[in-house]
Amino acid sequence: RTAYVNGQYLPLEQAAVSVMDRGFLFADGIYEVSAVLGGRLVDNAGHLARLARSLAEIGISNPHPIEEWVRIETELVSRNGLDEGLVYMQVTRGAAERDFSFPKDAVPTVVAFTQAKTIRANPLAETGAKVVTVPDIRWQRRDIKSVALLAQVLAKQAAAEAGAAEAFMVEDGAITEGSSSTAFIVTREGTIVTRPLSNALLPGITRRAVIALAAEFGLTLEERLFSVEELHGAAEAFYTSASAFVMPVVSVDGETLGEGRPGPVARRLRELYFTFAEARD
Ligand code: PLP
Numbered sequence: 001r002t003a004y005v006n007g008q009y010l011p012l013e014q015a016a017v018s019v020m021d022r023g024f025l026f027a028d029g030i031y032e033v034s035a036v037l038g039g040r041l042v043d044n045a046g047h048l049a050r051l052a053r054s055l056a057e058i059g060i061s062n063p064h065p066i067e068e069w070v071r072i073e074t075e076l077v078s079r080n081g082l083d084e085g086l087v088y089m090q091v092t093r094g095a096a097e098r099d100f101s102f103p104k105d106a107v108p109t110v111v112a113f114t115q116a117k118t119i120r121a122n123p124l125a126e127t128g129a130k131v132v133t134v135p136d137i138r139w140q141r142r143d144i145k146s147v148a149l150l151a152q153v154l155a156k157q158a159a160a161e162a163g164a165a166e167a168f169m170v171e172d173g174a175i176t177e178g179s180s181s182t183a184f185i186v187t188r189e190g191t192i193v194t195r196p197l198s199n200a201l202l203p204g205i206t207r208r209a210v211i212a213l214a215a216e217f218g219l220t221l222e223e224r225l226f227s228v229e230e231l232h233g234a235a236e237a238f239y240t241s242a243s244a245f246v247m248p249v250v251s252v253d254g255e256t257l258g259e260g261r262p263g264p265v266a267r268r269l270r271e272l273y274f275t276f277a278e279a280r281d
Contacts, residue, residue, distance in 0.1 A: 002079040003113040004072055009079060017109050023092030026100070027148035029109070030054035031090040034073065035242045035277070036082050037119060041073060042277040046205040047242070051089065054145045060093055063108045076114050085117040086243055090147060119245060125270060128250030128262040129165040131239070133228055134158050136169035136176045143199050155179040162254070166239055166247070174225040176200050178239045181247070182207040185226055186236035186265045193230075196223040206240040206273070213272045219265065236263030238270075245277070246270035 003015035022028035032051040035042040048069050055062050064072070073087045094106030138151040155167035156179045167179045175183045176195065182204035184194045192214055197203050214221040231237060235258050237249035246269045248262030 001113065002076060003111065004076055005111050006109060009075065012113060015111070015113070017092075017111065018095035020095040020098065021092055021109050022094060022096060022103075022106070023090065023109060023147055025098055027146065028058075029090060029092030029147045030058060030060070030145050031088065031147050032145060033089075033242045034087045035119060035245070036077055036085050036087060036114070037274075037277050039077060039083050040278075041070075041077070041087065042242070043205050043209055044070065044073065046208065050145060050203065050205060051091075055091060057141070057144045058093075058146075059102065060091060060108055063091060063110050072112055076112055080114045080116075082114045082116060084119050086115045088113055088115065092147070117243060119243070120274065122244075122247075124165060125245075125247060125262070128248040128260075129239070130163060130251040130254075131166045131168050131178070131237070131249050132159050132162045132164045132253050133170050133175070133231075134167045134179075136171040138169070141199055142176070142201050143197070143203060145202060152179040164251075166244075166249075168231065168239075168252075170228055171200065173227050175228065175231060177202065177204075178241070181239035181241040181244055183231075184210075184238050184240065185231055185234035186238075186263060187230075188233075188235045190220060190235070190265070192219055192221040192265060193226050194221070194223060195225055204240060206242055206245065209276055210240055210246065210269055210273060213269060213276060217268075217272060219269075232257070234258065236266050238263075238266035240273075246273050 001012040003012045005015045032047050034044045034047040089112045092109045094108050096103030096106040134155045159167040169176045248266035
């Protein structure tokens with residue numbers, strides 16, 4: 001596999017950064033992930049706009065204009081012959097003597113690589129995913145796509161140990177989001193519900209597309225908080241992300257949700273999202 005490190009394309013085994021990199025020492029950096037379907041980037045402009053925003057929020061100047069980011073991504077997709085999967089991009093504040101405040105002359109470290117992954121024929125989408133709920137123990141700027149992911153690592157591990165694919169994180173009795181996804185429910189009245197954007201969650205690029213698709217196809221959607229109890233009593237639930245697209249949920253904390261199989265709204269949105277994803281990059 002070929003990776004990108006600070007302007008160079010290298011075999012992954014040779015791709016390396018300094019042990020003094022602030023991403024390694026402080027998690028002082030941000031990342032972004034775009035899906036690749038049929039060799040094409042999905043909704044990539046949205047991901048690169050969020051990458052620019054994350055950088056601005058932590059005071060790192062964007063090392064590349066948008067066109068250059070697209071060139072790097074496209075080059076990696078091509079060199080790796082990637083048909084379906086992900087492009088991962090990370091920018092840190094760079095390598096410097098260890099000191100908390102910003103170093104004066106550090107040059108941002110830029111790393112990117114691809115991962116092959118089955119998105120369309122993902123068997124989990126056929127059976128539906130199990131989720132568990134865990135307390136949301138993260139910091140208060142979850143709108144920034146920070147590489148400080150320890151809380152999400154622990155949440156995903158708790159899910160794995162319970163035989164579940166995702167953890168929905170809970171704060172003040174309400175679901176904030178999935179450990180690496182946006183959470184949705186469908187009420188028994190057929191209304192799709194997802195939490196409104198704020199500092200408490202990441203502004204999901206897939207979330208935005210799904211909201212637009214719901215509007216376009218006349219599905220009722222409300223942006224409001226929903227509780228763990230509402231999740232348990234929902235007709236359907238699903239989560240969205242660049243890697244999962246739209247993933248139906250069939251059980252919560254070991255309890256069957258709805259009919260215990262992917263629901264019609266989640267299945268429809270998954271199909272609509274694939275059509276959207278294939279139509280543009
Ligand atoms: N929320 C969190 C915490 C995430 O890590 C992710 C994606 O990794 C998402 C939501 C979904 O965002 P997107 O749809 O842009 O991939």
